Amino acid sequence: MYSDFFNFEVIKTSKDNLARAGLFSTPHGIIETPIFMPVGTNSAVKMLTNDQVLNAGAQIILANSYHMYLRAGCDLIKTAGGLHNWMNFHKPILTDSGGFQVFSLSKLRKITPEGVYFQDPKNGSKHFISPEISMKIQEDLGADIIMAFDECAPYPCNYEQARNALDKTKKWLEICYNAHKNYSQALFPIVQGAHFDDLRRESAQFVSKFDAAGYAIGGVSVGEPTEIKNHITQITAPLLPFDKPRYLMGVGTPVDLINGVKFGIDMFDCVLPTRNARHGTFFTYEGNKIIKNKQFEYDFSPLDKRCDCYTCKNHTKAYIRHLYKTQEATAATLLSIHNIHFLIKLAHNLRQSIIEGTFEKYSSELMDGFLKQEADRA
Numbered sequence: 001m002y003s004d005f006f007n008f009e010v011i012k013t014s015k016d017n018l019a020r021a022g023l024f025s026t027p028h029g030i031i032e033t034p035i036f037m038p039v040g041t042n043s044a045v046k047m048l049t050n051d052q053v054l055n056a057g058a059q060i061i062l063a064n065s066y067h068m069y070l071r072a073g074c075d076l077i078k079t080a081g082g083l084h085n086w087m088n089f090h091k092p093i094l095t096d097s098g099g100f101q102v103f104s105l106s107k108l109r110k111i112t113p114e115g116v117y118f119q120d121p122k123n124g125s126k127h128f129i130s131p132e133i134s135m136k137i138q139e140d141l142g143a144d145i146i147m148a149f150d151e152c153a154p155y156p157c158n159y160e161q162a163r164n165a166l167d168k169t170k171k172w173l174e175i176c177y178n179a180h181k182n183y184s185q186a187l188f189p190i191v192q193g194a195h196f197d198d199l200r201r202e203s204a205q206f207v208s209k210f211d212a213a214g215y216a217i218g219g220v221s222v223g224e225p226t227e228i229k230n231h232i233t234q235i236t237a238p239l240l241p242f243d244k245p246r247y248l249m250g251v252g253t254p255v256d257l258i259n260g261v262k263f264g265i266d267m268f269d270c271v272l273p274t275r276n277a278r279h280g281t282f283f284t285y286e287g288n289k290i291i292k293n294k295q296f297e298y299d300f301s302p303l304d305k306r307c308d309c310y311t312c313k314n315h316t317k318a319y320i321r322h323l324y325k326t327q328e329a330t331a332a333t334l335l336s337i338h339n340i341h342f343l344i345k346l347a348h349n350l351r352q353s354i355i356e357g358t359f360e361k362y363s364s365e366l367m368d369g370f371l372k373q374e375a376d377r378a
Contacts, residue, residue, distance in 0.1 A: 006026055008024045010242070014169055014262075017264075019034075019262050019354050027144055033245060034265065034268070037059075037268065038062070038267040038269075039271045041271065043083060044126075050335055060252060062095065063087075087137065092145065095141050100218070105119070116128070146187050148169075148188065150168075150218060153166045162199055173222065186214060189215055191219075203269070223248075226255075230259050233248060240264070254283060255370050257350065276288070296317040303317060307345070
């Protein structure tokens with residue numbers, strides 16, 4: 001069973017809230033939690049090599065099974081020996097089920113009780129993914145952690161829409177568990193229920209009945225206000241088993257990490273760090289900043305004076321601004337390195353504060369800095 005390949009140990013909890021520091025053992029290494037996981041949608045973190053991702057501190061990355069299924073194809077990746085060999089990345093890898101990508105296709109898909117029919121938006125080819133097919137795709141890809149096939153209700157939605165999506169998600173989870181046989185791959189169930197408290201509680205209680213190596217909270221960061229996102233996380237996380245990692249899907253701003261850890265979340269992922277970087281935005285402890293701004297033209301300081309990433313140790317805002325203004329791709333690379341490192345280091349520092357018993361003070365000071373910057377901009 002899973003215990004032969006996966007183990008999660010909570011080594012310290014905060015006395016003031018639900019924050020906890022843990023160790024999650026997987027077939028490809030031990031993950032220190034809380035952790036931020038960079039996203040490699042097409043089996044590569046955009047703009048970065050594996051060495052750059054590892055040097056930024058990554059302990060685990062994601063790949064997207066929907067994109068891998070369409071291109072390069074599961075057969076090719078399986079023949080290569082799975083994602084670890086295909087990417088030459090030999091730390092833990094997580095694949096999502098593809099459910100969110102399929103459901104976000106809107107006019108190009110049809111949801112049925114059996115699965116989802118959809119068209120590839122790039123070439124128009126027609127496809128069908130069911131819970132069983134999703135399990136087969138992820139088995140062929142060979143990631144350490146795989147996700148159950150679920151339906152993510154949109155925001156906003158009415159109660160009936162959320163109810164129907166949750167009912168399918170529950171049914172599909174049972175099918176996924178019956179189809180999944182490789183216990184060297186951890187299958188995480190996903191909590192859904194949109195923004196309705198009773199449905200979230202029902203879903204959390206349902207998934208907790210399954211003997212899983214970890215559990216996820218999905219259906220957040222889909223357009224809902226921050227207050228609703230925080231509320232969903234706060235009421236849902238404590239309902240999931242204490243002795244298993246809790247994964248908040250698609251969430252990745254510094255403020256999100258602080259709030260999530262406070263509510264008992266262990267794992268985070270988001271495309272935001274690299275997407276922001278490609279558009280010239282970078283994280284700092286005083287809030288987000290935009291490298292193309294005129295104020296940085298003669299600024300020979302690092303992106304953030306508290307950051308020890310490769311970019312901040314070697315380059316200045318003025319230089320990176322020059323690269324960005326002249327459309328040099330290296331600008332996006334340097335900003336991506338910084339943004340990924342920033343979130344990974346933030347999660348690490350939050351973990352250390354839990355171990356040292358200073359989480360409440362440390363996180364409050366950080367939050368004050370981030371929120372002050374947002375208030376000043378407003």
